[in-house]
Amino acid sequence: MRKKKTLITAxxxxxxxxxxxxxxxxxxxxxxxxxxxxxxxxxxxxTVLDQPFEKxxxxxxxxxxxxxxxxxxxxxxxxxxxxxxxxxxxxxPLTMNNLAVAKKAVEQSxxxxxxxxxxxxxxxxxxDPERDTPAALGKWLKGIDPDIVGLTGDFATIQAGARTLxxxxxxxxxxxDGKIVSTHGSQxxxxxxxxxxxxxxxxxxxxxxxxxxxxxxxxxxxKP
Numbered sequence: 001m002r003k004k005k006t007l008i009t010a011x012x013x014x015x016x017x018x019x020x021x022x023x024x025x026x027x028x029x030x031x032x033x034x035x036x037x038x039x040x041x042x043x044x045x046x047t048v049l050d051q052p053f054e055k056x057x058x059x060x061x062x063x064x065x066x067x068x069x070x071x072x073x074x075x076x077x078x079x080x081x082x083x084x085x086x087x088x089x090x091x092x093p094l095t096m097n098n099l100a101v102a103k104k105a106v107e108q109s110x111x112x113x114x115x116x117x118x119x120x121x122x123x124x125x126x127x128d129p130e131r132d133t134p135a136a137l138g139k140w141l142k143g144i145d146p147d148i149v150g151l152t153g154d155f156a157t158i159q160a161g162a163r164t165l166x167x168x169x170x171x172x173x174x175x176x177d178g179k180i181v182s183t184h185g186s187q188x189x190x191x192x193x194x195x196x197x198x199x200x201x202x203x204x205x206x207x208x209x210x211x212x213x214x215x216x217x218x219x220x221x222x223k224p
Contacts, residue, residue, distance in 0.1 A: 045210035046190075046200050046224040053198035055191060056161035060125065060153035063138030068151055070123065070161075071196075078219040079121040079191040081198075083162050083169060085128035085182045086140040091204050093144070095188065096124060100145035102211030111216045119193065120219055123149045125158055127184040128172045165189050165198060194221035 058070040070081075080099065084092030099122055107117050124141065126132035129152045132140075137150035152158075159169045167185035174180050186204035191197060200218060202210070214224035 044224065045202055045206040046214055047202070048223050049199050049201060052192075052195070053165050053189060055196050055198065056164045058125070058151070058157065058161040060151040060157065061134055063134045063141065063150040065134045068149070070151070073149075074121050074123070074191065075196060076193055077119045077121050078193045078221065079123060080188055080218070081123045081125065081165070081191070082188045083125045083127050083158070083167055083184050084186075085126050085172075085184070086132050086136060087128065087180065088182070091186050095186070095204060095206075096141075096144050096148065098206065098208045098211055099188070100148065101208045102215055103145065103147075105208075105212045106215045106219070109216070112219060116219050120215070121149060122147075123151060125151045125161070127155075127158065127162075127169045128180070128182045129153055129155050129158060130172065131180070190218045192221045193219070200224060 055071050060068055062068040132152050141148050141150045162169045170183040172180050172182040188202040189198040190200035192199050217224045
C-alpha cells in the first residue's frame with residue numbers, strides 16, 4: 001500500500017499526519033493535503049477540528065441509480081463520509097467493516113433512543129467511478145452493511161468534493177502489473193447534526209472500539 005504523508009499544523013495547535021493511500025500498490029511519494037486546525041489533546045483516535053469543514057456540495061448517484069444530494073439528504077443528521085473504492089484490497093474494506101460493526105454495536109446499546117440511532121448516516125463515495133457503478137457499489141456494500149449509502153458519479157465532481165474536506169484523490173491508473181489503482185486519502189470525516197459541519201476526523205488506524213466509543217457522542221453532536 002502506497003502512503004503519502006503531510007503534516008497539518010496551525011500555530012500552537014497539535015500536528016497531525018494525513019495519509020494518501022494507493023490500495024494494493026507498493027511505491028512511496030509525497031503530495032499536499034489541505035491544512036486544517038486541530039485541538040490539542042490526547043492520543044484519542046478522534047481529531048476534533050478547530051475549524052470544521054463545510055459539508056461538500058456533492059450531487060451524485062446512489063446504488064439505486066437515483067440522484068443523491070449529499071447536503072440535502074444528510075441535513076441535520078450525524079453523518080460519516082469516506083472516499084474509497086470497491087477493488088481496494090486493504091484500507092477501504094477494513095474501514096467500512098469497522099464502521100459497520102461499530103454501527104451495529106451502537107444500535108444494540110441502550111445509550112440512545114431509536115430515533116437517534118436511525119438518524120446516523122454512513123456514506124461511501126467511490127474514487128473509481130468507472131468501475132464502481134451503482135450496481136457494483138450496491139453489491140459490495142450489501143456484504144458490509146446495506147444501510148450504508150454508496151455514491152458514484154463524475155470523477156471530477158467527486159475529486160472536487162473531497163478536496164473541500166482536505167482529502168486528495170488521484171484519477172485511477174493502471175500499474176505495471178496491470179492492476180488499476182486508485183490513490184486516495186484515507187480519512188473519515190464526521191459531521192455534526194447540530195451544525196452540519198465536519199468537525200471530527202479519523203485516520204486509517206481507527207479501530208472498531210474507537211468508533212463504537214465515539215459514535216454515540218457524534219450522533220448527539222458532541223465532541224468525542
